[in-house]
Amino acid sequence: MSDITSLSLTKLVKNIKEKKLSSEDVTKAFIARSEKSKELNSYITEDFSNAIDKAKKFDEKPNLNLKLPGIPVAVKDLFCTKDIRTTAGSKILENFIPTYESTVTQNIWDAGAILLGKLNCDEFAMGSSNETSFFGNVLNPIDKGLVPGGSSGGSAAAVSGQLTPITIGTDTGGSIRQPASFTGTVGLKPTYGSCSRYGIVAFASSLDQAGPMSQNVEDCALLQEVISSYDIKDSTSIDFKRNEYSKELTKNIKGKKIGIPKEYRVEGMPKEIEELWKKGIEYAKDCGAEIIDISLPHTSYALPAYYIVAPAEASSNLARYDGVKYGFRAKGENLIDMYEKTRSQGFGDEVQRRIMIGTYVLSSGYYDAYYLKAQKVRKLIKNDFDEAYKKVDAILTPSTPSSAFKIGEKKNDPVSMYLNDIFTVPVNLAGLPAISIPAGHDAAGHPLGLQIIGKAFKEQEILNLAYAMEDKISFKNKITDWWIK
Amino acid sequence: MNIDLKTIKHISKLSRISVDGQKAEKLASDLNSIFEFIEKLNELNTDNVDPLTSVAETTLKFRSDEVKSKNIREQIIKNSPEDNEDFFVVPKVIE
Numbered sequence: 001m002s003d004i005t006s007l008s009l010t011k012l013v014k015n016i017k018e019k020k021l022s023s024e025d026v027t028k029a030f031i032a033r034s035e036k037s038k039e040l041n042s043y044i045t046e047d048f049s050n051a052i053d054k055a056k057k058f059d060e061k062p063n064l065n066l067k068l069p070g071i072p073v074a075v076k077d078l079f080c081t082k083d084i085r086t087t088a089g090s091k092i093l094e095n096f097i098p099t100y101e102s103t104v105t106q107n108i109w110d111a112g113a114i115l116l117g118k119l120n121c122d123e124f125a126m127g128s129s130n131e132t133s134f135f136g137n138v139l140n141p142i143d144k145g146l147v148p149g150g151s152s153g154g155s156a157a158a159v160s161g162q163l164t165p166i167t168i169g170t171d172t173g174g175s176i177r178q179p180a181s182f183t184g185t186v187g188l189k190p191t192y193g194s195c196s197r198y199g200i201v202a203f204a205s206s207l208d209q210a211g212p213m214s215q216n217v218e219d220c221a222l223l224q225e226v227i228s229s230y231d232i233k234d235s236t237s238i239d240f241k242r243n244e245y246s247k248e249l250t251k252n253i254k255g256k257k258i259g260i261p262k263e264y265r266v267e268g269m270p271k272e273i274e275e276l277w278k279k280g281i282e283y284a285k286d287c288g289a290e291i292i293d294i295s296l297p298h299t300s301y302a303l304p305a306y307y308i309v310a311p312a313e314a315s316s317n318l319a320r321y322d323g324v325k326y327g328f329r330a331k332g333e334n335l336i337d338m339y340e341k342t343r344s345q346g347f348g349d350e351v352q353r354r355i356m357i358g359t360y361v362l363s364s365g366y367y368d369a370y371y372l373k374a375q376k377v378r379k380l381i382k383n384d385f386d387e388a389y390k391k392v393d394a395i396l397t398p399s400t401p402s403s404a405f406k407i408g409e410k411k412n413d414p415v416s417m418y419l420n421d422i423f424t425v426p427v428n429l430a431g432l433p434a435i436s437i438p439a440g441h442d443a444a445g446h447p448l449g450l451q452i453i454g455k456a457f458k459e460q461e462i463l464n465l466a467y468a469m470e471d472k473i474s475f476k477n478k479i480t481d482w483w484i485k
Numbered sequence: 486m487n488i489d490l491k492t493i494k495h496i497s498k499l500s501r502i503s504v505d506g507q508k509a510e511k512l513a514s515d516l517n518s519i520f521e522f523i524e525k526l527n528e529l530n531t532d533n534v535d536p537l538t539s540v541a542e543t544t545l546k547f548r549s550d551e552v553k554s555k556n557i558r559e560q561i562i563k564n565s566p567e568d569n570e571d572f573f574v575v576p577k578v579i580e
Binding site: 323 | 499518522539540543565577
């Protein structure tokens with residue numbers, strides 16, 4: 001029994017299909033391990049007894065043709081789940097119980113999966129360390145003193161710590177790829193429009209995208225196949241031909257052209273990141289890929305542009321939390337006083353900071369200087385990628401400028417926290433797909449990730465590259481189960 | 486660029502978030518360091534660049550305007566902090 005949680009999704013599916021394991025066996029194993037892992041603080045809401053009931057029901061009449069037959073899955077608490085509390089890591093939604101289901105989670109249940117619970121995240125997905133959650137920070141299974149990354153920190157910790165075989169996160173500026181990199185797991189941010197945003201608590205609507213997180217690339221491909229769909233309920237969902245990502249997965253990447261952008265060699269980058277990148281280039285060559293030096297000249301402007309666009313959209317999206325229709329309400333002397341106290345007491349510091357930035361850059365007299373300027377810079381960043389993709393099929397970079405940092409290390413310095421997303425943010429601004437795969441360790445044995453960025457809608461291409469490279473890298477996560485007494 | 490306490494008060498009013506003295510000073514200091522970082526964009530000349538408003542290069546689809554969710558009043562009211570079963574209740578707004 002104890003070995004079940006170390007199996008990959010693909011192996012679990014195989015075992016269930018061959019009737020070597022039941023959904024109940026698998027579900028109970030992940031629940032037992034989750035129960036012993038409370039110290040990680042990965043979960044905000046558990047739904048364990050319902051999960052066991054659903055597993056038993058599945059086993060009575062198992063539909064083994066499904067893609068995720070009876071597989072238990074915990075999801076980031078940013079996805080609305082019908083009748084199950086959805087908090088977005090915020091006090092303002094502490095008691096919010098959705099009356100509808102997000103499209104992405106519905107796709108997962110339709111494929112046969114069973115909800116285990118809702119996973120911790122930075123408040124409204126605003127953060128890179130999971131320290132902004134109202135429900136407390138998450139510990140990294142790699143090492144007690146480290147952040148798991150963010151905002152999908154609970155999700156990354158849950159996959160890395162084997163509390164769930166797979167999970168889904170959301171990525172607005174790196175929130176899937178950075179925590180995946182910090183925890184030695186795989187995370188894919190799909191092309192904007194690939195996964196429906198319907199029922200996901202909105203942060204920055206032109207950047208937000210849901211995506212899979214897993215132990216390996218094969219699992220990632222299978223989950224992407226399940227969650228990606230055209231959805232009439234999301235006006236920015238795109239109707240394109242989606243691959244059967246797991247079936248079409250191949251390690252044959254011979255002749256693929258991979259670009260190495262010189263601008264990602266940033267000042268002060270630790271030597272081990274530089275080394276990792278070099279090794280990544282060698283792995284890609286070993287797989288038969290061709291390496292080409294490229295330039296993405298506006299890279300260093302991506303982060304400042306992001307910190308205008310994302311807060312601007314957030315300030316507008318979060319205007320809905322007014323203490324009237326749902327969520328927390330503070331007592332006030334009149335309507336305005338109630339609004340102001342509700343939002344002041346209901347939102348945490350980082351969320352308030354971003355609403356303030358966003359409000360300011362959209363306010364009269366500043367719109368052109370900030371918001372319009374940032375949108376123009378966004379265009380230049382997208383042009384950079386368009387230009388590069390005339391020469392290459394994909395781009396290889398480090399996922400993050402460092403390995404996981406210590407809890408509390410960057411909490412009081414917003415700019416140094418923001419700098420953590422320097423390699424991930426350009427992808428969101430350009431709407432491209434990108435995957436982070438674990439590729440090595442730093443001197444302390446903490447995992448480091450490499451990022452493969454693809455052309456729009458070419459998820460299959462980067463999954464294949466990741467699949468081939470994963471084989472060469474043969475990464476092993478160093479997890480001691482320190483939190484299990 | 487210098488964001489002073491007067492500006493913080495103005496933004497706080499626009500964003501409907503009450504901000505007291507100590508918090509205002511911390512916010513002013515944080516926002517100043519963030520905007521100092523953002524000012525980097527001014528190095529770029531963007532006079533002849535079109536703004537990018539959406540990465541999805543598709544036109545919005547038309548659909549007929551049909552009611553899809555009927556009789557969901559109860560669901561809509563369900564999460565409200567205060568209601569009288571038919572309406573959301575807010576502090577009195579008419580003198």
